[in-house]
Amino acid sequence: MEMLGFVGGTGPQGRGLGLRLAQAGHPVLLGSRDPAKAEEAVAKVHGKDPDVDVRGVSNAEACTAADVVFITIPYGGQAAALEDLADAIGDKIVVNCVNALAFDERGPHPVSVAAGSAAEESQQLLPRARVVGAFQNVSATKLLRPPDPIEADVLICGDDEDARAAVAPLVERIPGLHPVDAGPLRLARPIEELTAVLLAVNKRTGGHSSIRLTGLP
Numbered sequence: 001m002e003m004l005g006f007v008g009g010t011g012p013q014g015r016g017l018g019l020r021l022a023q024a025g026h027p028v029l030l031g032s033r034d035p036a037k038a039e040e041a042v043a044k045v046h047g048k049d050p051d052v053d054v055r056g057v058s059n060a061e062a063c064t065a066a067d068v069v070f071i072t073i074p075y076g077g078q079a080a081a082l083e084d085l086a087d088a089i090g091d092k093i094v095v096n097c098v099n100a101l102a103f104d105e106r107g108p109h110p111v112s113v114a115a116g117s118a119a120e121e122s123q124q125l126l127p128r129a130r131v132v133g134a135f136q137n138v139s140a141t142k143l144l145r146p147p148d149p150i151e152a153d154v155l156i157c158g159d160d161e162d163a164r165a166a167v168a169p170l171v172e173r174i175p176g177l178h179p180v181d182a183g184p185l186r187l188a189r190p191i192e193e194l195t196a197v198l199l200a201v202n203k204r205t206g207g208h209s210s211i212r213l214t215g216l217p
C-alpha cells in the first residue's frame with residue numbers, strides 16, 4: 001500500500017487521518033517542524049492503536065518518502081511551508097485538507113484567498129504536483145475515535161482526473177466515509193467555506209457534523 005506523508009501531521013487532523021489510514025494498512029509518516037513533537041504525535045496515535053505503522057519525521061522527510069502527501073496545517077502557515085517543501089513534493093499527488101478559515105468573536109468565517117481557496121493556492125505553489133482537495137469537512141474528533149464509523153461523504157476536487165480517482169480509495173478505506181467526485185479544483189472554495197458552517201453548527205449543537213449528499217445514483 002502507498003506510503004502516506006503528512007505535513008503538519010502532529011495536529012488532530014493529521015493524527016486522525018494518519019491513524020485511520022494506518023489502520024487500513026498504509027505506512028504513515030507524521031511530519032512536523034519539531035522532531036520531538038512528531039514523536040509525541042506518534043505516541044498519541046499508538047495510544048489509540050499500538051499496532052499501526054506510524055513514524056514521526058520532519059515535514060521534508062514525510063514529503064520525500066511518501067507516495068501521497070497530505071497537507072494538514074492551518075491555512076496561515078501554508079504558503080511558507082509549501083514554498084520550502086515544493087522540491088521534496090515534486091509531481092506527487094497532494095491531498096490538501098486545509099480550510100481557508102479564520103476565527104473571531106462571532107465564530108469561524110472564510111478568509112479571502114487570491115487564488116480562490118487554500119487548495120488552489122497550494123496548486124499554484126506546487127505547479128508540478130497533482131493537488132486534490134479532500135477531507136476538509138471531516139471532523140478530526142470523529143477520526144480520532146476508532147473504530148466508530150464516521151458516516152459522511154467526502155467531496156473530492158482537483159484538476160487531474162487520475163489523481164481524483166487515486167484519492168477515492170483512500171476515502172473508502174476509512175469506515176463510513178464515501179468518496180464523491182466533485183470535479184475541478186476551483187470548487188474547493190465552497191467546500192472549504194462549508195466547513196465554517198459545520199463548525200458554527202457544532203458550536204451550537206455540541207455535535208461533530210459532516211456532510212451527506214442525497215439524490216446520488
Ligand SMILES: NC(=O)c1ccc[n+]([C@@H]2O[C@H](COP(=O)([O-])OP(=O)(O)OC[C@H]3O[C@@H](n4cnc5c(N)ncnc54)[C@H](OP(=O)(O)O)[C@@H]3O)[C@@H](O)[C@H]2O)c1
Nearest residue numbers: 008010011012013032033072073074077098099136139140
Ligand atoms: N481539526 C479538524 O477537525 C479539521 C477537520 C477538517 C479539516 N481540518 C483542516 O486541517 C488543517 C489542520 O487542522 P488541525 O486542527 O490539525 O490544525 P492544527 O492542530 O492547528 O495544526 C496542525 C499542525 O500544523 C503545524 N503548524 C501549525 N502552524 C504552522 C505554521 N505556521 N507553519 C507550518 N506548520 C504549522 C503544527 O505542526 P508542528 O508544530 O508539529 O510542525 C500543528 O501541529 C487545517 O487547515 C484545518 O482547517 C481540520
